[in-house]
Amino acid sequence: MIRTFEGPGQLGAITKLKPMPFNPITQLKCQSCGSIHTRPHKEGDYIFGGVEEKCPNCGGSKHTIIAIYVEDQRQPPRKQT
Numbered sequence: 001m002i003r004t005f006e007g008p009g010q011l012g013a014i015t016k017l018k019p020m021p022f023n024p025i026t027q028l029k030c031q032s033c034g035s036i037h038t039r040p041h042k043e044g045d046y047i048f049g050g051v052e053e054k055c056p057n058c059g060g061s062k063h064t065i066i067a068i069y070v071e072d073q074r075q076p077p078r079k080q081t
């Protein structure tokens, strides 16, 4: 007996697969004014590392990375009981 897996049912299952919606976020603290900003994570970012990013608050260019985390933007808020 030969079975075939080609069919509309199988295709439907494949299209249900979604890419992982992870968006790593880097949290930066301005070394000039101390304000905290976030931007998408870039390769090479590490916690307590220094990066050059223009501060939208004071215009300074030196920031320290204070946190890196993953934000799942596509997930609806969960109810906690």
Ligand SMILES: [Zn+2]
Pocket: 030, 031, 032, 033, 034, 035, 055, 056, 057, 058, 059, 060
């Ligand atoms: Zn600043």
